[in-house]
Every structure is written in C-alpha cells, then in structure tokens.
Amino acid sequence: MGRAETMALQSKILVLDDGGAYRDSLSAFCRDNGLIGIRPQQPAADSVMAILGSNVDLGGILLYEHHGGKGAGLALGRRVHALRPELPIFLRRDGVPSLAGLGEDDALMFCCAYTLADLGVLKASLASSIFSRFYPxxxxxxxxxxxxxxxxxxxxxxxxxxxxxxxxxxxxxxxxxxxxxxxxxxxxxxxxxxxxxxxxxxxxxxxxxxxxxxxxxxxxxxxxxxxxxxxxxxxxxxxxxxxxxxxxxxxxxxxxxxxxxxxxxxxxxxxxxxxxxxxxxxxxxxxxxxxxxxxxxxxxxxxxxxxxxxxxxxxxxxxxxxxxxxxxx
Missing domain, CATH: 3.40.1550.10 (CheC-like)
Known part of the structure; x- marks a missing residue:
C-alpha cells in the first residue's frame, strides 16, 4: 500500500517574541504550517515560567533571542530548557539564520536558528521535529x-x-x-x-x-x-x-x-x-x-x-x- 493521505494535523506552539516586526510574518507562517500560535498575556520571564510549570501541552516554542531585552531571550531559553527539556525550541535571530556565535551549551538547546528573512529554515526544522510523523x-x-x-x-x-x-x-x-x-x-x-x-x-x-x-x-x-x-x-x-x-x-x-x-x-x-x-x-x-x-x-x-x-x-x-x-x- 502506498503512502496514505495525511490528516491536516496541527500543533500548539508558544510564541515568545516581542519584536515589532514579527507579528504579521510569523502569524501567517503559523496559519500556513499547521501551527496554533499562543502568547502569554504577561511577557515577563516569571510569567512564562509559571505557564510552562503548569505542564501546558505544547508542540514547541518560538523564541526571539532578544525577547525581554538585549540578550534576555537566551537567558530565558536556558530556564525554559531546564524546566521543559522535552520541548523543541526554535530561535529567531536578527543576524544569521544559524547558531553561529552561541556557546556550545546554548547551541544544544535549540533545534535551529532562523531569521524573518528566511523562514524556510524554520519550516524544515518543524518538519523534522514536530511534523516528523504522518497519520492516515x-x-x-x-x-x-x-x-x-x-x-x-x-x-x-x-x-x-x-x-x-x-x-x-x-x-x-x-x-x-x-x-x-x-x-x-x-x-x-x-x-x-x-x-x-x-x-x-x-x-x-x-x-x-x-x-x-x-x-x-x-x-x-x-x-x-x-x-x-x-x-x-x-x-x-x-x-x-x-x-x-x-x-x-x-x-x-x-x-x-x-x-x-x-x-x-x-x-x-x-x-x-x-x-x-x-x-x-x-x-x-x-x-x-x-x-x-x-x-x-x-x-x-x-x-x-x-x-x-x-x-x-x-x-x-x-x-x-x-x-x-x-x-x-
């Protein structure tokens, strides 16, 4: 029997991105790629950790490297990864769409790094981590x-x-x-x-x-x-x-x-x-x-x-x- 038709499955993803340029492009990306994007009402790190501590069911996290301030996203990423190591984290960067320049331990926390100019990197990483299995x-x-x-x-x-x-x-x-x-x-x-x-x-x-x-x-x-x-x-x-x-x-x-x-x-x-x-x-x-x-x-x-x-x-x-x-x- 050949590869069966795939149901249009979705996955909930937590968006931790307060960059002004993100909303339209990432919102459209989520709609087009089977993602239900959700954001915390209070963007502070402690509020985010309280949400994750409640064991909310998520497919992954979209994190901006400067969420909450210059470099604050990486610090938040370390806390998130320590609390919920099972969740894949996708890092948005302002510069290169790669993990270049990050410390070795920090780089290991992320499935990929991407920029708004090239969301193809993010799409490929989602396919291999969240949508890696199809259901007839x-x-x-x-x-x-x-x-x-x-x-x-x-x-x-x-x-x-x-x-x-x-x-x-x-x-x-x-x-x-x-x-x-x-x-x-x-x-x-x-x-x-x-x-x-x-x-x-x-x-x-x-x-x-x-x-x-x-x-x-x-x-x-x-x-x-x-x-x-x-x-x-x-x-x-x-x-x-x-x-x-x-x-x-x-x-x-x-x-x-x-x-x-x-x-x-x-x-x-x-x-x-x-x-x-x-x-x-x-x-x-x-x-x-x-x-x-x-x-x-x-x-x-x-x-x-x-x-x-x-x-x-x-x-x-x-x-x-x-x-x-x-x-x-």
Whole structure:
C-alpha cells in the first residue's frame, strides 16, 4: 500500500517574541504550517515560567533571542530548557539564520536558528521535529467516529463533540487527575491509548445521568470503572477494525519499554520522542448550553511499532456485500 493521505494535523506552539516586526510574518507562517500560535498575556520571564510549570501541552516554542531585552531571550531559553527539556525550541535571530556565535551549551538547546528573512529554515526544522510523523486520514477520522459512538453510548444524556486533532511532541503532559492506559496492537502499529479526565468535571457530568439517583455522587472506584469502560469500548472498536483478520499479529514475544509516571510533575513518559496523535472530546448535558462541559483527552502513542504504509482496515459486512462475497438474506 502506498503512502496514505495525511490528516491536516496541527500543533500548539508558544510564541515568545516581542519584536515589532514579527507579528504579521510569523502569524501567517503559523496559519500556513499547521501551527496554533499562543502568547502569554504577561511577557515577563516569571510569567512564562509559571505557564510552562503548569505542564501546558505544547508542540514547541518560538523564541526571539532578544525577547525581554538585549540578550534576555537566551537567558530565558536556558530556564525554559531546564524546566521543559522535552520541548523543541526554535530561535529567531536578527543576524544569521544559524547558531553561529552561541556557546556550545546554548547551541544544544535549540533545534535551529532562523531569521524573518528566511523562514524556510524554520519550516524544515518543524518538519523534522514536530511534523516528523504522518497519520492516515482514514485512521484519524475513524478513531474519532468510534470514540464518539462509544462515549455517546456511555453518556446518552450528553452531546459529544470533538475538536480538531493535534500532535503532541514528546510524551509528557497529563491532563486532569485520572487517566487510563490500554495496549493497542496490529501488524502495522503497536503502542498505547490513553483517556484523561478531570475528576470533579466527571462527577458533575454524571450527576445528571438518567440512570443515576439525583444528588448521589459516584465513589472513586465507580469513576475508575466508568473511564475503564469507555477505554474498553473504544479499544474494542479499534480491535475489530484494525487488529483482527489480516491485521492480526503473530503470537511472538515482543519487547516492552517502561512507562514512567511522575505524579509531582503530572507527567507520563513512554520512552519515545515521536509525536503523539491527540484528540479532545467535549461532553455537555443535552439541552443545557450553560452547563460546564467535561473534556476527555485521548492520546495514541505508537511508540513500539508504526508502519502506516501498511495501514489497512479489516473488511466490513457492507464491503463484502458490495464485493459480491456476501449477499443479504
């Protein structure tokens, strides 16, 4: 099978650039290259560090070498790199589009250096660091459909919407206080799916569930069970479509890597630098536009095997009928 069509994935990037000439050209560059540019409301270094310390989910950072004053950007870059070493940093310079003239340790912090006169350097670096992995369009769309159907089945009193998919670089950020993990495997992919949620928002949403006595909160193990059931439903759909039949994996031993959870930093690591496929679902009680929504963040971490050129789906009953291999009785 040839290289599959690629979904138009995006990545959020923090822009630390107070140079007057940057806004129009960098804003247009972000729009044209799948980047969602965000800026801190307070440009001071301590405010930037507070944002990054909250473990906000980013694809990378665009940093101006003189952000905050002459040479101050490099000092900020050292602090950012020490706190979030997993994030790629792209350095804008006023002179040459290279890291020439920087100290050895400083140069190692950056993926590249570029100037506004030559954004091609930045584009090439983004392609190799953030957008280095592609995801077949049909896979992303079908994952979204399967997940919405599973969540709609579990939460029949809610509308389920999904935001545009994005890529998370590295493997750190945990959203909310609880998350589930389940292994996913076929002959063209192998890794883990995560579902993440905030406990209080999940409790509030379930208070309005038709099968739930009014005002009766769920116990902690019931919340765990519900998130686990959602995970199993989505996994079951994925397995039926992508892991059985011709996509089944032979029963050979497969190597594993440790999954590291750092509760203090609210971070989880799967030992891979490859960008993850992320989706964000909004659940809101039907007919209650003012009600606070529940957000579920879904991640696919194909860190053990990823061969999208071999991506295939198992045949459905409908496709077999169309091909003449089955007929309706």
């Amino acid at each position: 369009n049909d896979l992303v769309r079908n994952i979204t459909d399967m997940s919405r159907q599973a969540l709609g089945q579990l939460f029949p009193h809610c509308d389920v919407d999904v935001q545009a998919p994005w890529l998370a670089v590295k493997d750190r950020t945990v959203y909310g206080e609880m998350f589930s993990l389940i292994a996913i495997e076929s002959n063209w992919c192998r890794g883990t799916m995560m579902l993440q949620a905030e406990v209080d928002a999940l409790q509030d949403l379930l208070a309005g569930h038709p099968a739930r006595p009014a005002g009766q909160p769920l116990a902690a193990d019931e919340l765990d069970g519900l998130l686990g059931e959602a995970t199993n439903l989505i996994w079951g759909s994925f397995k039926n479509r992508y892991a059985g039949g011709a996509n089944a994996v032979a029963g050979a031993f497969h190597a594993q890597v440790p999954i590291i959870v750092n509760q203090r930093r609210r971070a989880v690591s799967f030992g891979s630098d490859d960008p993850q496929l992320c989706l964000r679902y909004q659940l809101r009680p039907r007919g209650q536009a003012d009600a606070a929504p529940l957000w579920l963040v879904q991640r696919f971490v194909f860190n053990l095997c990823w061969a999208p050129d071999e991506f295939t789906e198992n045949p459905t009953v409908e496709s077999l009928v169309e091909a003449g291999e089955l007929e309706l009785f």
